[in-house]
Amino acid sequence: MSEKSPLPRRPVPHAGMIPLVPAAKQNYAARSVLRKLVQGEAPPTAPMSIVDRLAGSPYANPTIQVGGVDASARKTIDFALHLAETMFRYGAGALEVETSIIAVTAALGLRNIEVDITNQSVIINYAKKDATPITLLRVVRSWTNNYAGLSLVHELVTDIVSGGVGRDESYRRLETILRSPRPFPRWMVTMAEAGFAAIVVAVIGGTGFGTLVALLSSLLVGLLARTLGKWRVPDFFTTAASSFLVTAIALICAMLDVPLTPASVVTGGILLLLPSGRLVSAVQDAINGFPVTAAGRFLSAFLTFGAIVSGIAVGLVFGSLFRSGRLDVTQPFSGGLPLWAALPLVILASVAIGIAEQTKIKLLLPTGLIGLLGYCVLLLATAAGLGDRFAPAVAAVVVGMAARFVALRMGAPQLVIAVPASIFLLVGLSIFRAMFVMTITPAASVEGAVGLFNALIIILAVAAGVVLGDNLARPLTRGHGNNEKRHNRRR
Structure with missing residues (x-):
């Protein structure tokens, strides 16, 4: 048998000598530490799934x-x-x-x-x-x-x-x-829209007779809009004809010396024609990163504004032929209902908008209660001196959060509850008044432009508040989504 060659022996360092570390391992450790310091968790240009x-x-x-x-x-x-x-x-x-x-x-x-x-x-x-x-x-x-x-x-x-x-x-x-058929028939939707207009006039200080006239004018506007819809008339001309009808009713009341403020008739008939909800949706789409969709909805909303002002202008021209006098819709309302009477009406108004939007029956009462919550927060924020712009935004945040909690609990998207509940936070009448002053009263065009700017700022604040409330409630509603999924599996 051949003898095995002995293995080479490693040199033993003498006392006092510094042990040597291989250069390769030292460089690797240094590069690893440096990479952790300068490199993020993911490449900055990596696409998001x-x-x-x-x-x-x-x-x-x-x-x-x-x-x-x-x-x-x-x-x-x-x-x-x-x-x-x-x-x-x-x-x-x-x-x-x-x-x-x-x-x-x-x-x-x-x-x-x-x-x-x-x-x-x-x-x-x-x-x-x-x-x-x-x-x-x-x-x-x-x-x-x-x-x-x-x-x-x-x-x-x-x-x-x-x-x-x-x-x-x-x-x-x-x-x-x-x-599947809709929850409510057409006649009930028409009555709900008319009831909403009458309630708004009553809450902001209209007289009893003015509330009745607003109710009747809204019913006539609904009948006219449905008839023109059957004839395939474009929405622009339908809105213009509806605003013309409301203006004509106000002029007739002024000619007959009816004891009411003409602005109450205009408010009751025009309020539901104003595209405030469409503007809120446009702002939400812009905030959520859909600028093309937002631009299209903005254009549609401004065309609706143009149709409203066009109908009013034509009505005033016809009124001047009969020497009816000038209609002043910028006259403010005097007085208002006490708080104990206004709060139930706010619930009814939110429920009426829910019926008009064909909401599920089980969601009507929660929508009304969240609308009441938002209105109360609006009153408290205004009393605290937050201003006409910031107070609606604070109320909208509360509405957005509450709507997400309730909607996910009841198996519905947040939009279904948030939009009807935030109607009282919008300023559709202010926008209409501003555009009326700019179009019909050229001498006060600067005042109308300032009013329009303020109204748009409030709508932007309300829309942003609803979106912010939805986002703030998301971390708190993850459990609700899981409960909903388990419920769906059991069904």
Whole structure:
């Protein structure tokens, strides 16, 4: 047997010698420490995954359904577009539509998608790696008020995200929602709108006879608008004809020396024509990062303003032919109802707007109570000296938070409760008065411009307050979303 060569012995350092560290290990440790100091947690230019848009929404962490997904990707995208179109038609905001599309497609297995939403169209692009991309477009050509249907769509999306409903069953449920009748008939919606106008006149200080005239004028405006709608008349001319009718009624009352303020008739008939809610939605879309959709809604709202002023101007011209005298809608109201009488009317007004927006019956009372809460906060903030601009914003934050808590508890989107509950915070009458002064009284155009600017600032504050309240309540409502998902699984 051959002898094994002995292993080389490592030199033993003498006492007092400094042990040597290999240069490679020393350089690696230094580079590692330096990298941790100068490098962030993620590359700054890395694209955000589209599923990350669901963070903070009711559809966060969807349950992914697997099995034959790619073979039926076209059907899944068709369903998502159909769902988005329905939500837009029923009054949902752009952010709500986007999160619903992302949640549904992610739950059904399509994660490599991109969504683009404008004022009237939705585009979905599915581009999986090493596969032919699919791009589909859906245009929304009609709108209607149906918050009850929007709530049912919200429940459907929640069920899909929780993994309890497949695509075929989702198709059937969506078709059932589209065929379902609205909660309230047309005549009840007309009465609710007229009742809201009369209540507003009573709360801000109109006389009893003025409240009655406002009620009747609103009924006539609703009948005229429905007739012109059957004739396919564009909304611009429908709004102009409605404002002309209200102006004519005010002129007739002035000619007959009826004991009421003509401004009360104008307020009762015009208030529901003002696109205050559309302006709030436009501001919300702009804040949430949808500038194209916001620009389209802003343009639509300003066209409505132009139609209102045009109808009033034509009514004044006809009134001058009959020597009726000049109508002054800028005259302020005198007095008002006591607080104990105004508070129940605020609840009724919020419920009336809920009926006009076709809200679910079970959501009417919570909407009225949240509207009362916002009105009380508005009164307290005004009494505390916060000013006419900041006080509505504070009340809107409270309304936005309360609406999110209640809506998620009752299986509905926040918009369904927040919009009707915030009507009393808006300043539609102030906008109308400012535009009236600018158009009809050129000598006071500067005053009208200042009034319009102040009114728009308040609307921006209210819209931002509702969005801020919704965002502030999101960390506190994560448990509500989980409870909702568990409830949907049990059903």
